[in-house]
């Protein structure tokens with residue numbers, strides 16, 4: 623693993639009016655690494671994700687540093703970022719993330735044409751291949767459909783395909799499985815895991831769900847009220863949580879599902895959540 627982080631966040635502070643919604647947050651994401659930003663509702667996860675993506679609302683006052691491949695990006699909105707500072711994104715609401723009027727094919731073709739200079743025909747072939755790799759049924763027909771004609775899980779896998787098609791070295795996924803049933807959640811997490819592995823794309827996974835994090839991530843940054851309270855390898859945090867909130871999180875996860883094996887095998891080869 624290369625020693626320079628893809629993403630380096632230092633002393634990030636975000637204020638909305640007089641409220642500090644993120645308050646001095648620092649963390650790194652290394653190339654190919656999957657890191658989760660874990661916290662309760664309202665802890666500042668989405669503001670952090672949007673700051674990394676360059677999508678903060680104009681009313682947000684932001685301080686600190688967000689470096690992408692060493693390049694300062696904190697003051698640069700997404701639309702003005704250079705290629706090496708581009709970050710792919712997957713959001714919770716797949717329906718509003720996609721253009722409701724355009725076919726899946728035309729939306730998936732666009733990054734191949736715009737960022738990789740492919741012809742329309744080659745871009746269509748690349749889009750179909752990507753949908754196939756996402757285990758989506760009958761991709762030749764799927765590309766002709768609009769987003770509303772797909773199930774939530776299929777749409778979210780299309781969003782992941784779209785993010786992968788951008789071929790960035792970092793992807794931010796903000797609660798991509800929250801709105802899905804458990805079977806579909808598992809499919810989406812598997813798609814994220816396999817495709818970030820294959821392409822060696824680093825992932826910042828925003829979640830309040832320790833089970834989802836344990837299936838996907840090697841490392842966790844735990845936040846409360848916009849501040850980091852604990853961070854480290856996910857297995858260490860689960861087996862020996864130090865902070866009160868992390869202990870509560872682990873206890874709650876055990877009570878829902880007493881044993882869970884990590885699927886993030888490359889870094890965490892053993893069971894994470896064992897029976898207490």
Ligand SMILES: Nc1ncnc2c1ncn2[C@@H]1O[C@H](COP(=O)(O)OP(=O)(O)OP(=O)(O)O)[C@@H](O)[C@H]1O
Pocket residue numbers: 638641643661662663664665666667668669670830
């Ligand atoms: N437009 C806004 N103006 C002022 N405060 C806001 C605004 N949007 C969100 N907040 C506050 O900012 C804080 C952080 O919100 P954020 O959406 O980042 O939390 P989160 O951890 O992502 O929560 P969730 O898991 O529920 O999405 C919350 O306390 C929220 O009430």
